[in-house]
Amino acid sequence: MAAITAENLTITYDGVPAVEGVTFEIERGETLLLLGPNGAGKTTLIKTIACFHREYSGELRVFDRPPCEARELIGYVPQSHNLNERVPLTALEVVAMGGVYRRGFVHFKIAPEILEKAEEVLNFVGLAGLAGRLFRELSGGQKQRVLLARALISDPEILILDEPLSALDPSARAEVAAVLGKIKRERGITMVITTHDINPLLEVGDKVMLLNKKLVAFGKPEEVLRDSVIKSVYGPLARVVPVEDKLFCITGDTHLHRHGGGGR
Amino acid sequence: MIPEYLIRALLASVMVSVLLGMLSPLINTKGLAFLTHAIFHALLLGAILGMIFGLLLDNLSLVMLVALVVTVAVVLIIAHLEKLGFSPDSAVGIVASFVAGLTVLGFGVLYKVMAGKPYFPLSESIVSYLTGEIFLITLNDLTVLVFGGALLFFVMLFLYRDFLYLSFDPDGLESYGGNTRAYLMILYVLVGAIGALIVQTVGLITLQVVAVLPGAIALMVKSDLRKVIGVSLFLTLGIQLSSVILAYFTDIPPSGLATIMLGVIYGVLLFRR
Numbered sequence: 001m002a003a004i005t006a007e008n009l010t011i012t013y014d015g016v017p018a019v020e021g022v023t024f025e026i027e028r029g030e031t032l033l034l035l036g037p038n039g040a041g042k043t044t045l046i047k048t049i050a051c052f053h054r055e056y057s058g059e060l061r062v063f064d065r066p067p068c069e070a071r072e073l074i075g076y077v078p079q080s081h082n083l084n085e086r087v088p089l090t091a092l093e094v095v096a097m098g099g100v101y102r103r104g105f106v107h108f109k110i111a112p113e114i115l116e117k118a119e120e121v122l123n124f125v126g127l128a129g130l131a132g133r134l135f136r137e138l139s140g141g142q143k144q145r146v147l148l149a150r151a152l153i154s155d156p157e158i159l160i161l162d163e164p165l166s167a168l169d170p171s172a173r174a175e176v177a178a179v180l181g182k183i184k185r186e187r188g189i190t191m192v193i194t195t196h197d198i199n200p201l202l203e204v205g206d207k208v209m210l211l212n213k214k215l216v217a218f219g220k221p222e223e224v225l226r227d228s229v230i231k232s233v234y235g236p237l238a239r240v241v242p243v244e245d246k247l248f249c250i251t252g253d254t255h256l257h258r259h260g261g262g263g264r
Numbered sequence: 265m266i267p268e269y270l271i272r273a274l275l276a277s278v279m280v281s282v283l284l285g286m287l288s289p290l291i292n293t294k295g296l297a298f299l300t301h302a303i304f305h306a307l308l309l310g311a312i313l314g315m316i317f318g319l320l321l322d323n324l325s326l327v328m329l330v331a332l333v334v335t336v337a338v339v340l341i342i343a344h345l346e347k348l349g350f351s352p353d354s355a356v357g358i359v360a361s362f363v364a365g366l367t368v369l370g371f372g373v374l375y376k377v378m379a380g381k382p383y384f385p386l387s388e389s390i391v392s393y394l395t396g397e398i399f400l401i402t403l404n405d406l407t408v409l410v411f412g413g414a415l416l417f418f419v420m421l422f423l424y425r426d427f428l429y430l431s432f433d434p435d436g437l438e439s440y441g442g443n444t445r446a447y448l449m450i451l452y453v454l455v456g457a458i459g460a461l462i463v464q465t466v467g468l469i470t471l472q473v474v475a476v477l478p479g480a481i482a483l484m485v486k487s488d489l490r491k492v493i494g495v496s497l498f499l500t501l502g503i504q505l506s507s508v509i510l511a512y513f514t515d516i517p518p519s520g521l522a523t524i525m526l527g528v529i530y531g532v533l534l535f536r537r
Contacts, residue, residue: 050439076439087293087432088489097429101441107429108422134487154440 003028003158003190004049007059011041011048014055018044021058022215028157031184031191031204033221036211037233042194045211046160049192050076063157072102075151075189077161080143085136091146092118092131098150114153121149125179141172145179152183159183161193165200173200180204198225198249225249270512272406273398273465277504279413280462285497286420287458288479294431296455298353300472302342302360303335303459308468309363310334310460311393312370319381328408331393332460338363339452347445396467396519398508405464412461420454427451428489467519474500474519477526484533499529 004026011019019041026032034042047053048060051068062070075098089097093110095118100107110118122131125145130138135146144164151159164180165173177200183189184204195201198208208224210216212233217224230238230249240249291297310331318324338359345355374390392400401409420427429437430447438444459471466474482495503522511518 052435078433078435083433084431087428088487088492089428089432097436098440106422107425
C-alpha cells in the first residue's frame, strides 16, 4: 500500500504557487529524502502532507486518505530552533506532549502509562538518563532525538522531519542519522526528511526527491544524484564526483552530498 | 485593632497574588507582555463605558461587568487575528490602536455624562481604576474577587500544562491532536478576565508591571517549573502584602510601591548578571 501519493500537486499561498505540479509515490516503510535549495518548497510540501497547510490543488493522499484525515498516523518533527525554549519543560514532559492529546482536553497530570511510554521511547533514542533534564539544557543532537521520541510515542505510521540535521555539528548529525536508521530498521516507519545535507542520511534514504518549486528529479539515490540533475538546480559549478564506490555531490552552495554504493 | 478596610485589602492582596503569581510565568513564557498592554487599554475603555452606563442607569456596579465584557471581547479579537495569520504583536497593535482611540472618545462622552451627575462615589472614580484603590475595596468587591478569582485560578491550574505546551510548540500541539485555537482563546480570556477582576486593587497603570515582572524575575533565578511558579507566587505575595502595609503607614498608593519594589528587584538581578 502506498504511504503517500501525490498527483499533479500544486501548493499555493494566497493563490501564489510555492510547489507546482508534483507527482510522486512513497511506499509504506520507505524513506524519502527531500533535497533542494532554500525556497524550493521542501517545507511547504511536508507541511501540506502533515496538514499544517491546506491550500493545494491536485491529489494528495496519506494512506489513501486526505492528509487532514490521517493526522493520527503522522508524527511531525519540527526544527528544534523553532521551539520556544523559554518554557521550562523537561525532556520527559516534551516527549509526553506527543501522547497526551490523544485523549482529553485537560492535562493537569500526565497519565502514568504515557509517562511509561515516554521513558520507553526516550530509551529507544538513547536518552534514558536525561528524562529529567530541561529541554533547553540539552545539546542540539539530544534535542533532536527528544523530538524524535515525542513523535514516536504516538506510534505513527509516517514520520515527517523538517531539516533534522540543521545547525548540528558533524558528530550530532551522525547521532541523529543513527537514530533514524534504527527507526527504519526496527520500526519500519515511513519517513519524509527534508535536508540540505544528504550525506549522513543516505543510509536511510530509499528515494530522493530534488525539488525546486517543481519536481526536478525523483527516484532511487543513484538515479537522482547525477551530474546533469544536480547542475540543473545548483548551477554549473555543482557536480557529482565518483570516488571509489561512492558518489560525492558538490553543490554551488558548498553543501557536500555523498552516496555510497556499498555498506559503510 | 486592625481596621476592617486593611483586613479587606490584605485579603484582596492574597487573592491577587495567587492569580498573578500563577499567571506571570505564563505571560513571560508565551510572550504576552504586549498583550497585557492591550488589556490595559481594553480595561480602561471598559471602565469608561461601564461608568457611562453606570451613571446613566444609576448602577455603578456595572463598571466591572462592562470592563470584563469589553476586555474579553478585545482579547478574543486579538486571538482571532492571530489565528488568521497576524503575528501576536501585529494583532495587538491593530486592536490596541482602535481601543486607544475609542478610549479617548469615551472620555469625552464620560465628561459630558459626569457633568449631569455632580456626585458619584469615590470608589467608582475612573482615577481609582488607573491607580488602584485597594483600601476602598468593599465586602462585595472582595466576595467577587475571591469567588471569581478561585474560578479563574482553577481553570488556569488545570490547563497549566496545556498552556506550557502551547507556548513551547503550538504546531506540535496541533499536530498531536490538541486544539491550539481553543487553548489560545482560553488563555487570552483568562488574562483578560484576571485583569478585569484585579484592576480595582492593582490599578491599570501598574497592571502590566505586576503581571509581567514576577514571572520574569522567577524565570531569571530558577529553571525548574515548580520552583519558577513558587518564586513567582511568593514574590507577588510578599510584594503585594508589604506594599499594602507600607501604604497603610505612609499613605502612598500601594500599587506604586509594589511596582517600584518589583522594578528594583528586577534591575538588581539584571545588573548582577
